[in-house]
Amino acid sequence: xxxxxxxxxxxYLAYVVYDGVRRSRDTNAVRGYFLANRSLPWWAVGLxxxxxxxxxxxxxxxxxxxxxxxMRFIQFYFGLPFAMIILCITxxxxxxxxxxxxxxxxxEKRFDAKTRxxxxxxxxxxxxxxxxxxxxxxxxILSIVLGWNLPLTVLAIGLPTVFYTMLGGVQAVxxxxxxxxxxxxxxxxxxxxxxVSQLPAEVxxxxxxxxxxxxxxxxxxxxxxxxxxxxTFWSGLVGGLFLMLSYFGCDQSQVQRYLTAKxxxxxxTSLLMSAVLKIPVQFVILLIGVLVFVFFHFNxxxxxxxxxxxxxxxxxxxxHQLEQEYTLTSGKLEQAxxxxxxEDSSATRNAYRLALEENRQVRRRxxxxxxxxxxxxxxxxxxYVFPTFVVRYLPTGIIGLMIAAIFAAAMSSVSSxxxxxxxxxxxxxxxxxxxxxxxDRHYLSVARAATAFWGVIACGVAIYATQLGSLIExxxxxxxxxxxSLLGVxxxxxxxxxxxxxxxxxxxxxxxxxxxVASVTTSISFLWYNLVxxxxxxxVGWSIxxxxxxxxxSPEE
Amino acid sequence: xxxERDQKNWKRIYLAVAVYAVLLITLLGxxxxxxx
Numbered sequence: 001x002x003x004x005x006x007x008x009x010x011x012y013l014a015y016v017v018y019d020g021v022r023r024s025r026d027t028n029a030v031r032g033y034f035l036a037n038r039s040l041p042w043w044a045v046g047l048x049x050x051x052x053x054x055x056x057x058x059x060x061x062x063x064x065x066x067x068x069x070x071m072r073f074i075q076f077y078f079g080l081p082f083a084m085i086i087l088c089i090t091x092x093x094x095x096x097x098x099x100x101x102x103x104x105x106x107x108e109k110r111f112d113a114k115t116r117x118x119x120x121x122x123x124x125x126x127x128x129x130x131x132x133x134x135x136x137x138x139x140x141i142l143s144i145v146l147g148w149n150l151p152l153t154v155l156a157i158g159l160p161t162v163f164y165t166m167l168g169g170v171q172a173v174x175x176x177x178x179x180x181x182x183x184x185x186x187x188x189x190x191x192x193x194x195x196v197s198q199l200p201a202e203v204x205x206x207x208x209x210x211x212x213x214x215x216x217x218x219x220x221x222x223x224x225x226x227x228x229x230x231x232t233f234w235s236g237l238v239g240g241l242f243l244m245l246s247y248f249g250c251d252q253s254q255v256q257r258y259l260t261a262k263x264x265x266x267x268x269t270s271l272l273m274s275a276v277l278k279i280p281v282q283f284v285i286l287l288i289g290v291l292v293f294v295f296f297h298f299n300x301x302x303x304x305x306x307x308x309x310x311x312x313x314x315x316x317x318x319x320h321q322l323e324q325e326y327t328l329t330s331g332k333l334e335q336a337x338x339x340x341x342x343e344d345s346s347a348t349r350n351a352y353r354l355a356l357e358e359n360r361q362v363r364r365r366x367x368x369x370x371x372x373x374x375x376x377x378x379x380x381x382x383x384y385v386f387p388t389f390v391v392r393y394l395p396t397g398i399i400g401l402m403i404a405a406i407f408a409a410a411m412s413s414v415s416s417x418x419x420x421x422x423x424x425x426x427x428x429x430x431x432x433x434x435x436x437x438x439x440d441r442h443y444l445s446v447a448r449a450a451t452a453f454w455g456v457i458a459c460g461v462a463i464y465a466t467q468l469g470s471l472i473e474x475x476x477x478x479x480x481x482x483x484x485s486l487l488g489v490x491x492x493x494x495x496x497x498x499x500x501x502x503x504x505x506x507x508x509x510x511x512x513x514x515x516x517v518a519s520v521t522t523s524i525s526f527l528w529y530n531l532v533x534x535x536x537x538x539x540v541g542w543s544i545x546x547x548x549x550x551x552x553x554s555p556e557e
Numbered sequence: 558x559x560x561e562r563d564q565k566n567w568k569r570i571y572l573a574v575a576v577y578a579v580l581l582i583t584l585l586g587x588x589x590x591x592x593x
Contacts, residue, residue, distance in 0.1 A: 074585065081578035085571045213592025220585040268567070275574050279581055 001146065001391070001399055008400030012183070012407065013160050019179060020164025020172035020415075030443045033169035034101050034423045035260050040171075042266040044178050046273030049248075049257045050281070051177035051412035053274070054184065056138035057383070059285065059409045064382035066289025070217035072231045074286055076527075077279050079241030083248060084275035088268040090494055091249045096264045101427040102420075103255040103490075110493040112501035113432070118508065119489065120428035122482045123252055124421060128454060131417040132461025137383070138410045139462060142403070144308050145387040154462040157410050162455030165415045165422075166448050170260055173415045180408035187405030188284055191390075194398055195291040200298055200338065207341035208294040214340055214349045215356055217290045230525040239527030246487040246530050248274075253420035292389050297337040299393060300330060303366055305384035313374050322366045329359040414458065422450040481519070484530030485511030488537020492545075496538070500545040507541025 027033040065073050091103075100106045104123065108116035139153040164172045196205045203211070212218050222232045229235060248254045248271065261267035303319075303326045304310050313319040336355035340348040370376040390402045426447045435442075488511050492499035514536035515529045 071589075078578075078582055081574055081581075085574055088567075088571065209592055213589075216593060218589050218592040220589040221582075265563075265567075272570065272574055276577065279578075279585075283585070 001403070002396040004397050005400030005403065008397065009404050009407065012404035013156070016176050016179065016408075016411065017160045017164050020168045020176045023164075023168035023171035023175055026171050027167075027169040028444070029440045030426075030447065032171070033444055033447055034256070034419075034427070036169075036171045036174065038260060039262055040174055040260045040266075042261060042269035043273065044174055045257050045261045045267070045270035046277075047181045048174040048177035048412075048416070049254060049270060049274050050277065051181040051184075051409075052253055052257060052416040053247075053278075053413075054181075054281075054409055055134050055413040056406050056410035057134070059184065059406060060138060060141060060386050061383050062282070062285055063289035063292065064385040066217070066286040067293045067385045068382050070212075070215075071220045071283075071286045071290060072222055074220050074279065074282055075222065075231050075233055075236035076240055077244075077282055078233065078236035079238065080244045080278050081275040082237075083241050083244035084271045086245060087249045088271055091255075091490065092258060092267045092271065093264050094494055095255065095259060096267060100259070102252050102424050103250055104252070104424065104428050107489065107493060107504070108432075111499075111504045115489065115501055115504050115508070116428060116432070118505065119486055120424050122486070123424055126482055127251070127253065127417055128421055128457055129461055131414060131421065131454065131458040132465060134413050134417065135410060135458055136462035136465035138406055140465070141383055141387050142406065144306065145384060145391055146403075151463050154459055157407060158414070158455060158459040158462065161411045161414045162418065162452060162459070165418045166451040166455070169447070170256065170419050173419045174257070174260060176415065177412045180412040183401075183408045184405045185281075187402050188288060190398055190401060191288055191394070192284070192291065194394060195288070195295050198299075198393070199295065200341075202338065203294075203298070203341040208291055210344055211294050211297065211337050211340055211352070212290045214352050215293070217293055227522075227524040227528055230527055235525055235527045239525065239531060242484060242487065242530035242534055243527055246483040246534075250483070250486040250490055251420075252424050253416045256420050256423060257416065289386065292385065294337075295389070295393070297330075297333055300327070302388065303363065304370070304379075305381040305388045306379075307384075307388070309370065309374075309376055309379065309381070313370065316374070318369060318373065319366070322362060322369065326359070326362045326366070329355070329362050333359045418451050418454050418458065421454040422447050425450040425454070480526050480529050481512050481515045481533070484515060484533025485537050486533075487530065488534040488541065491534060491538050492541045496542060496545070498545055498549070499541055500548050502548045503541035503543075503545030504537075506544050507537040507539075510540040511537035 026036075031037055062073055095103065095106055098106050098109055100109070102120065104116045104120040107119055135154055135157050139150060139157055142148060143150040143153045164176060196208065199205075199208055209218065222229075223234075224232055225234050226232060227235075230239075258267040258270050261270055302310065303323050333352075333355040336348070336352040340352045342348075367379055370379045387406070390399055394402065426443060430446055430450075431438075431443060435446075485508050489504050489508050492504050492507060511533040515533045518524060518529060518532045519526075
């Protein structure tokens, strides 16, 4: 990184803090701090929803995935537009009319305090720890690729985010999300232009697509019905539908976005903005990964993208031999790619595919060697592809822009999470159970303290994440156990008039247990966990409600 | 409260978004067929 890149990153960080802090003027009451007094326009809320969903690992990980595996990841989002329509019809009007601060508060109005406390607690537990993962994932990658100090990288992402979120509340979160999302869009566009301009003249954009197509990197749809596969049409459409319903309908970090909208209609429009834009935006992100794949046909790529592992094995003769073979096969691949770009025929395609397979075989042997001969079990460098490309091959200035964009992706997600964690802590627990009557000023101070508390937890988890390996996995799994089951509780609340508090509470516990059993006894993709959770909660909740039939009021009553 | 006219408008919007999503997925399928 040159001085100009550093200046761009520092200017970005300074501006985002300034922009967030100046919003604190409008947040001198709890309603302003948590709900922006329900004053935000749909486009700002819509961009904030997209920014919250797009973490740095989405930006970095999915480009790497497209590089390695093509564009089939796009199917993951096929259920999203339909989920948004369902949420616009169901939860958006319910939440707005109930005039709640959190999704879990709605559950108390519909069921009881016990259900609200359990769902709120599960949210705090899963999101409180996963917030650290959102910071640690890009921080670990950036610190390795750029040689930065890990705790300092975590603090560079975490501290400014905690600071502006603590002072400015949801106003700061939303308006910085808007700028961060714009920065990410600009960064993506610039990268596409730069990659295409750096390809050989006879290749260009259409040649790049031809090469990627011949490599089967542009396959976007797989109709095979395999419950164990995550990226198929059916997993994305059905499993993805339930995942998106859970995430956008029950996760406070997203619910809080559209609760800040001026009206029900503006809240609906903000969700539909994601429905319209998410798949095209994700398509462009994946296309960047595919273009990087083609770019490396004409520019020497490292045999492995993790610089730390590369450093460890570089002196090994076996690795050296593999590197030489890789250079040789890469040269052949470049020639075959040029032939294909000049003339698209079955002969040039077959020649290209042969050269690619030869090149990939060397790479596969390298991974085998790393896993079995070099003590790197489970080696995977997909997440290092894009940052390595950015740092080694983009021009000065663009590197700074892209590092700022990766920071922006991380910070926009973390700020929403912190804000939602603080809201749930204060509204669902502190004000509900510990201090029912106090001044607005008091709750505002507690809200700021809660934001700082969760920020410290997130940074702490992020710094120690590499040492908490298995714990992080448990946290991620726990989140997936909880998501679908929570959706089931909302289905009971909104869709089944006769559902009772006991049905909802025990249904939720049964749903989580069912997902845990499914994850241990089957190998189905995690996308289907949500469907298992919803179905179990609704079935158990409805059965218990039928038996107990207590006097829970329906939402219309 | 939303009027009947509003509700009809929203139904049209939802239908338009659903049709758009189906078209988008179809276009993605055509895209991969063209380049595969």
